[in-house]
Amino acid sequence: MLILQLFQGVYTFFLNEPAIAGGRLLLIALGFLFLYLSYKRILEPLIMLPMGIGMIAVNGGLMMFEAGQMGNLFINPLAGNVEELMYYLQIDFLQPIYTFTFSNGLIACLVFMGIGAITDIDILLAKPYMSLFLAVCAELGTILTLPIAMAMGLPPNEAASIALVGGADGPMVLYGSIMLARDLFVPITVVAYVYLGVCYAGYPLLVKIIPRRLRAVEMDWRTIPQVAPGAKFAFAVITCGFLCVLFPVAAPLFASFFVGLAVKEAGVLRFIEFLSGPLLYGATFFLGFTLGALLGVDIILNPKVLILLVLGVIALTLSGLGGIAGGLIYSKISKEPFNPLIGIAAVSCVPTTAKVAQKCAAAVNKKAMILPFAMGPCVAGVITTAILTGVYISGFVGETPIFYSIFGS
């Protein structure tokens, strides 16, 4: 046993209760699975690869501290008072990242700035009614998961937080869950990112409910009207101001997304390079790695995690179905040929769902080029999800939560 104390990661397995030791092994195995799936490009490697490494390292690297306490040298998310926090900031190497970028939602905002700087809004501006109609339909999961989660026993703030998974927007889920249910933000965000990765494989099965002949409809992208660069810049500035005035609680998200968009449309090359390169990928890397390091054994021993896993599937399936229904309705009312697969792109996982729509269209008709059209609803979905995030945060947290004001506590 003495020799084992030299290898503390192994030694602590013997000191743990069987359930905790088993949980650690399970999370290490899950970390390896994430790494394998991201290496094979089945899951999104930008997030899942650093997350997998973080999970293996934090669950393997448990060690003994003074007074027989066990811990790691990564993060202590429970550090409460200032003295404790200062101690862990000097000991745990990811603590500064967590304290200064996670607990205030900054990391989500940084990712959003980068996303804004790479987002193409031409179709949204050329076809705003089509884009926003589909985006509204594709929020079905975000809406219906709220009462379903409450029926399954979650309190309103946690129910709203997991319902945001239906918006299929990782940084938004992270920001929303930090605001709404801080205790559950790690499992909710991980559930969101894992399922968003799985969307790429799952949605092609879901869209098979659309008749094959409709999936094969060709659309002429040359008919898309040109949008003046000035109009795109004006849209970014005016919409940002409009949404910030309506929802100050979600203003950091709106400001981050639209500042990226404004920089892109103004053509400030140095900023575009910075936001869409080092900032976006740096923030995404640390987001994945820190989330992995936060996935300690206490997370999976929480009985709510199983409920969150079920609700995540429900939210994304309902949103997908809503998007498909929107696509089918729009194909009926549209005067021009319209491929209803574009509806699935309105589930705003930019640009994954747009790529899924194109992949499914090309599978039945190689000439069907719908990707340019699909980007419009995809971007509109980011805006509608941000609006719902604002409504939910205003509804369930703060000085006077609207939900309790309307219905009482």
Added chain:
Amino acid sequence: MVLNSLFFAFIAYGIMMVIALFVAAIIKTIALVVQRGAKHAAAGTDKQEG
């Protein structure tokens, strides 16, 4: 409580729809203003040439 949350969810959906409509209106207004601006600019150039 579950029923209340269902009502709240529908209220949220309504709010989102109205705001989405406003966003679409903003886009259309901007397009109109930009189009008029371009027309005025073109008319100005024609006058100078005439």
